[in-house]
Amino acid sequence: MLPTTNEQGFFEIRLESIGGLGANLAGKMLAEAGVLWSGLNGSNFSSYGSEKKGTPVKSFIRFCEPHIEIRDHSPIMAPHVIGVFHEALAKMVDVTSGLAADGTAVVNSTREFAEIRRDLRLPYGTLAVVDALGIAVEERVKINTPMLGALLRVCSFIEPEAMETVIRRTFSTKAPHLIEANVRAFRRGYEEVRFHTAAASMEAKKFVRPLPRFGYETQLIGGVIVAGGNSLLKNVSGSRQGFLPRWEADKCIHCVACDNVCPDLCFVWEERVDKKGRKQMFLAGLDYQYCKGCLKCVEACPTAALTAERETPGFAEAHSLKYSFSFRKGGAEAWQ
Ligand code: SF4
Ligand code: SF4
Incomplete structure (x- = not known):
C-alpha cells in the first residue's frame, strides 16, 4: 500500500x-x-x-x-x-x-x-x-x-x-x-x-527545468559568441566522487610524475632557484577547480607526497592554489 x-x-x-x-x-x-x-x-x-x-x-x-x-x-x-x-x-x-x-x-x-x-x-x-x-x-x-x-x-x-x-x-x-x-x-x-x-508550513519548491544560457530564443542578434567555450572557466569539482588528492610539500621531490598523468591541468608550478643556484620548476600546489578526483596522480607519485583524502566541505577551497600563481602567469591573468 x-x-x-x-x-x-x-x-x-x-x-x-x-x-x-x-x-x-x-x-x-x-x-x-x-x-x-x-x-x-x-x-x-x-x-x-x-x-x-x-x-x-x-x-x-x-x-x-x-x-x-x-x-x-x-x-x-x-x-x-x-x-x-x-x-x-x-x-x-x-x-x-x-x-x-x-x-x-x-x-x-x-x-x-x-x-x-x-x-x-x-x-x-x-x-x-x-x-x-x-x-x-x-x-x-x-x-x-x-x-x-x-x-x-x-x-x-x-x-x-x-x-x-x-x-x-x-x-x-x-x-x-x-x-x-x-x-x-x-x-x-x-x-x-x-x-x-522540518515544520511543514512551507510551500513546496517549484520545479525549475535547467536551461542553456543561450537558446534559440535568447541568443544574441547575429549569433555573436560573447563567452567562448574554454575549459579554463570550467569548474569540475562536482564530478569528484568523494575523494581528492592531498599534497604534502615536504615529501615532494618535484619529479613531475603527477603532472604527467593528470588529465586536467591541476598542478601549479613555479620557478625557483635550487640549492646550486640554478633555476628550476617546483610544484607549488594544486588547483582543485579542475580536479575530478580520478586519483591517477596518487598512483603515480613515488614518494607518497600525494595521498587520497576523503573530501570534506571546504577542503578544496581552502587548499586550492589558483592557476595564475604558476609560471604561466601572464596568460593566466588574462583568463581571470
Ligand atoms: S609525483 Fe609526487 S613527488 Fe613527484 S612532483 Fe608530484 S607530488 Fe611531487
Ligand atoms: S585526482 Fe586526477 S584530476 Fe585530480 S589532480 Fe590527480 S590526476 Fe589530476
Whole structure:
C-alpha cells in the first residue's frame, strides 16, 4: 500500500547523481523490488549524457497500485522522494527542485542537517542523511546499495527482504563475489540513516527545468559568441566522487610524475632557484577547480607526497592554489 500518491495515482522518486556511482542501476533495482516483489505497478528510466564518469545522471521511478496503468513516461518533476547520491551536485543544479511539501530528500553526507538544508536550499520536508560513501568504502562497493538501504526506510511499502532478493539476483550475474558485501552495505544504509523533519508550513519548491544560457530564443542578434567555450572557466569539482588528492610539500621531490598523468591541468608550478643556484620548476600546489578526483596522480607519485583524502566541505577551497600563481602567469591573468 502506497503512503501517498499524486493526482495520477503515482508515488514518484527521482535519483540525482553523477555517472559512476550506480544511480541508474539503483533505480532499476528499486523498481524491480516494487514491481516483482511488492505487488505494485511501476516504471523506471534514467537520463544521462555522454555515459561518462562524473556527468549528471537522473533516474526516475514511478509506483502505483496494480489496477492503474502507467502511461506517463516523462521525467519526474514533483517527486515524493529524492535521492541525492552526490552532495556537490547542488553547486551546479537544484537537486531538490520540485520536492513535494511533505516529501523526503535522502542525502549521501556526513554533515549536520542544518548545513545540508542550507546548501540544498531545502527548508521544508524530511531530510534523511546517510554516510553512503563511508559505508561503500568500508564494504568495498559502490554507494548505490547503501543509498538503496536509506531509500527503503522511506519507501517502507517495499520490504527490505524484497530488496535483498533483487540485490542478490542482480549481482549474481554481474559480480557474484560482491553479493554479500552489497547486501551488508544495503543493511547498513537501512540501519544508519538519520532523519530530521522540518515544520511543514512551507510551500513546496517549484520545479525549475535547467536551461542553456543561450537558446534559440535568447541568443544574441547575429549569433555573436560573447563567452567562448574554454575549459579554463570550467569548474569540475562536482564530478569528484568523494575523494581528492592531498599534497604534502615536504615529501615532494618535484619529479613531475603527477603532472604527467593528470588529465586536467591541476598542478601549479613555479620557478625557483635550487640549492646550486640554478633555476628550476617546483610544484607549488594544486588547483582543485579542475580536479575530478580520478586519483591517477596518487598512483603515480613515488614518494607518497600525494595521498587520497576523503573530501570534506571546504577542503578544496581552502587548499586550492589558483592557476595564475604558476609560471604561466601572464596568460593566466588574462583568463581571470
Ligand atoms: S609525483 Fe609526487 S613527488 Fe613527484 S612532483 Fe608530484 S607530488 Fe611531487
Ligand atoms: S585526482 Fe590527480 S590526476 Fe586526477 S584530476 Fe585530480 S589532480 Fe589530476
